[in-house]
Amino acid sequence: MATHGKRYQNALKEVNRDHLYPLAEAVALAKKLATAKFDETVEMHFRLGIDPRQSDQQVRSTVLLPNGLGKTVRVIVFADAAEDARRAEAAGADVIGDEQTIARIQNEGWMEFDAALAVPSMMAKVGRVARILGPRGLMPNPKAGTVVQPDDLERAIRELKAGRVEFRNDKTGNLHVPVGKASFQEQPLIENAQSILDAVQRQRPSSVKGSFIRRLVVTTTMGPGVRVEIGGGTTA
Secondary structure, eight states: OOOHHHHHHHHHTTSOTTOOBOHHHHHHHHHHTOOSSSOOEEEEEEEESOOTTSGGGOOEEEEEOTTOOSSOOOEEEEOOSHHHHHHHHHTTOSEEEOHHHHHHHHHHOOOOOSEEEEOGGGHHHHGGGHHHHGGGTOSOOGGGTOBOOGGGHHHHHHHHHHTEEEEEOOTTSEEEEEEEETTSOHHHHHHHHHHHHHHHHHTOOTTOOSOSEEEEEEEETTSOOEEBOOTTTOOO
16 A cells, blocks of 8 residues: 555646646645545645735735535633623533633643634633634634624624634735635535635735735645636736
């Protein structure tokens, strides 16, 4: 039986590294070339033409994937009032984050959740674990739509469980966004990928000059990268 390294090398031969593929073709090819024995995640990796040191060139938003991510999303809702906690539980929250939960995160590093929401009145307390949640992309933030009013908890929880994904550039000006599972049919993956691309393009900072998306690659967890052609935006 071929090792993963051999399977990867065989998959790599099927990718023209000098060619820019239309998005749908890139997604289909990346799915076809998933080589691992587990269900790999299909991912989009963007190289943006931004200066990440500039506050007005940060790219951060969310996108609701039309076909979800293919996984169960465990949602924690940080809420202090009893009524807010009841609303969150009724809406399907997996964990209600109170002061004891925050202390557990702070002291034990407990992180058994995939997405986090908070009501505004709880943010001062949640701030105590910002250094833990932030690097993992789990710190509630108004710009990302994860700090919500109590009467909006039901919608926010529903969207997170359905496949709402937050994206933000890293310190080098890159974005890394999951698209779905390699086991998905092609069309749902393509629809998710197009939704992500559209969402990223809408976040172009007004101060950015020249190409906004300089490079876009579709890949899977263990597969080769497939470069994507973006009309008027992607460079070699």
